[in-house]
Amino acid sequence: MTLDAHVVVTRPAFTLDVPLSVAAGEVVALLGPNGAGKTTALRALAGLTPMSGGRITLRGTPLHPLPAEARPIGMVFQDYLLFPHLTALDNVAFGPRCQGVPKAEARRMAAALLDRVGLAAYAAAKPRRLSGGQAQRVALARALAVRPGLLLLDEPLAALDAHTRLEIRSQLRRHLADFDGATVLVTHDPLDAMVLADRLIVIEHGTVVQQGPPAEVARHPRTDYVARLVGLNLYRGVAGGTGVKVGEVLLHASEELDGPAFVAFPPAAVALYRSRPDGSPRNLWHARIEGIERHGDNVRVHLDGPLTAFADITPAAVADLDLTPGQRIWASVKATETHAYPA
Structure with missing residues (x-):
């Protein structure tokens, strides 16, 4: 592994304890809810937040004893933090100059990197003249200019609008594919x-x-957080064959298991009925509508009861069923769309 770390940061009401290994050329993303410790881990790797314990080794060299400025690390901050009084070229050349590279050589390196990220025409521009996407690319070029063994990205696309984000995301993926060090990305x-x-x-x-x-x-x-992140209803229960007992509800899944298990299905797989459906589907429960909201082109119905679940249905189905908050409803999901795996 290029990066082999165990990051420990202890505070009065919070302890971060994260083992982290990243191979050469690999991009690892740290995900988690607000306050989980993602940015703290990134700042500890950079030497900007003191560690309470653990270690950081990059290509066999211990980094944790070194101050931030001595670590071979490039970092792109969420707000980019470009120097407002410097041109794009001099922002990128700043790192090599701090490493003792002669001014002319540092500027040649910076020009090559700006060309690589498609900003050669903006070399003389100061940050106030750059768009959000251009500033992000200058910040990436500045991070790469120090020839780091480890690249750290803190919410690198968060400051961009939706249209720019789509374009810059694909460009960033290409640039990261060309980087032969380890990359750690924090994103929500x-x-x-x-x-x-x-x-x-x-x-x-x-x-x-x-x-x-x-x-x-x-x-x-x-976990519930990961399930919400990827858009699934998730439960923990006990499996026996194709059935998983979750509280008082027995859910039948596509897989056969025995013992502690997770069971998951997408909100779009949930069907709703005003009265108990004929034929009694295998995965059926009585629920109460907790809320109704728009969700993309569909409507998301929040269900409470023996299973708390989300159901995604069309606006036409909401009208046909005459759904309202507080209403009792029947919910079901096909066994073929219900998946179980060991807990």
Whole structure:
């Protein structure tokens, strides 16, 4: 592994304890709710937040004893933090100059990096003349200019509008693919994580609760936070064959298991009925409508009862069923759309 770390930061009401390994050329995204410790972990890797314990080793060299300025790390901050009085070229050249590179050589390196991120024409522009997407690319070029072994990205797309974000996300993915060091990305956006990262590490309350390739995490969430992130209803129960007992409800799934299990299904798989449906579907429960809201092109119905669940249905279905908050309703989901896996 290029990066082999165990980050421990202890505060009066919070402890961050995160093991973290990243291979050369790999992009790892740290995901988690607000206050989980994502940015604290990133700042500890950079040397901006003191660690209470643990270690940070990069390419076999211990970094944790070193001050921030001595670590071979490039960082892109959420607000980019470009120097307002410097041109884009001099912002990028700043890091190499601090490392002792002669001015002419540093400016040549900076010009090459600006060309690489498509901003050669903006070399003389100061940050106030740059758009959000251009500023993000200058910040990335500045981080790469120090030839880091570790690249840290703190919510690098958060300051961009939706249209710019789409374009810059795809460009950033290409730039990261060309970087041969380790990359750690902090984001709250699951789409950024799924597109940019090779592996996800989910942090809740300062500890790792799940990690793996994006597709595996999306298919098999292990906490409510991850389930909400990837848009699934998730429950923990006890499996026996194809059935998983969740409280008083027996859910039948596509898989056969025995013992503690998770069971999950998408909100779009939930069907709603005003009266008990004929034929008694296998996965059926009586629920109360807790709330109704728009969700993209559909309507999301919040269900309370023996299973708390989300159901995504069309506006036409809401009208046909005459659904209102507080109403009692029957809910069901097909066994073929219900998936179980070991807890």
